[in-house]
Amino acid sequence: MVIENRATWPVIFRLLGTEGATLDGQLAPGQLASLNVTGRVEVAFRSAGKVQRYRLDPNRAYVFVPGGAAATRAVALRTVPLLPDPAGGHADLGVDPIADGRPLGPLPPREVTVKLLVDDDEPAVRRLWEPRLRRRLAEASAIFKRYCNVTFKVTQIDTWDSDDRQHDFPKSLAEFEREVDPGQTMLAIGFTSQYRVPRGRTHLGGTRGPLHPWILIREWSQHVTPAERLELLVHELGHYLGAAHSDERFSVMRPKMTGSRANDRRFQIRFDALNTLAMCMMAGQLPHNRPQSGRERRIERDVAANLRSIYATLAKKMPDDPAARDLLSLLSRPNPPAAEAGPETDRRQ
Numbered sequence: 001m002v003i004e005n006r007a008t009w010p011v012i013f014r015l016l017g018t019e020g021a022t023l024d025g026q027l028a029p030g031q032l033a034s035l036n037v038t039g040r041v042e043v044a045f046r047s048a049g050k051v052q053r054y055r056l057d058p059n060r061a062y063v064f065v066p067g068g069a070a071a072t073r074a075v076a077l078r079t080v081p082l083l084p085d086p087a088g089g090h091a092d093l094g095v096d097p098i099a100d101g102r103p104l105g106p107l108p109p110r111e112v113t114v115k116l117l118v119d120d121d122e123p124a125v126r127r128l129w130e131p132r133l134r135r136r137l138a139e140a141s142a143i144f145k146r147y148c149n150v151t152f153k154v155t156q157i158d159t160w161d162s163d164d165r166q167h168d169f170p171k172s173l174a175e176f177e178r179e180v181d182p183g184q185t186m187l188a189i190g191f192t193s194q195y196r197v198p199r200g201r202t203h204l205g206g207t208r209g210p211l212h213p214w215i216l217i218r219e220w221s222q223h224v225t226p227a228e229r230l231e232l233l234v235h236e237l238g239h240y241l242g243a244a245h246s247d248e249r250f251s252v253m254r255p256k257m258t259g260s261r262a263n264d265r266r267f268q269i270r271f272d273a274l275n276t277l278a279m280c281m282m283a284g285q286l287p288h289n290r291p292q293s294g295r296e297r298r299i300e301r302d303v304a305a306n307l308r309s310i311y312a313t314l315a316k317k318m319p320d321d322p323a324a325r326d327l328l329s330l331l332s333r334p335n336p337p338a339a340e341a342g343p344e345t346d347r348r349q
Contacts, residue, residue: 048074242282
């Protein structure tokens, strides 16, 4: 369950289960919380001095919005509407009233093991590029821990020889997949300096679908700042965890990186509620313990149904963007794979 605060003041709330299970929370303006629930719960909060109570369902996103003037601190709680599962299932398969007292709380932690690589065109020596990339992934990992309790851990460092004759980025991604074996890691992230990124719209990074174990990112460019590089990495890791493109202008999953917003000191990398919900669901498909290749797993039936509902909603909101439609098509197959070469999702500037 995801709850977001779009009021301009903090909102304090309490979730109530059965047998005394409770969870108190507070959301600052613009903050979002991802919560682990075992069924339906009640939420209680104050609005203009009065206590409001609602029943909430799992696998849903909710938003606190202003219900009046800021001085009154009146808020309303709304459901982020989802379209029905296009495959004919229900968007909330398996939802029943909560029937036990298991505690409410954060999502269970998941860890993604990562192999970091640079290609032979990286101009810096390893003692310079390795800490730079480790630091960037650590910053990205802290963001995902906050949103869906997933962390990314570097367990291998390597290099690969990219084909200097190749100037088509999607073909370079395919080459990276052929040349690099993730091995015992769950994800290989390659940073290529082969390309000199020009100004204007261009592919900056890509992967092929949820839990697909390869991401390729253009590293060299005098026009891309460290803050923008971090935003780009978070965007691609979001795709890895099942996020599609969003029409929310504040979301890191917006399809175009324009205006140098990441360079503003006040800017914070944020996910929108629907993509956060999708990532939380996909995080549940990650292994608990030992590393596994994404190619060994398939997405569970109820998770796929809920994801299809999210992607159908995002596709309707962004009819000219293919990302959500491609993910929807991938999940519409019987027993959808967790990581099969499917849509190429990319970041543009």
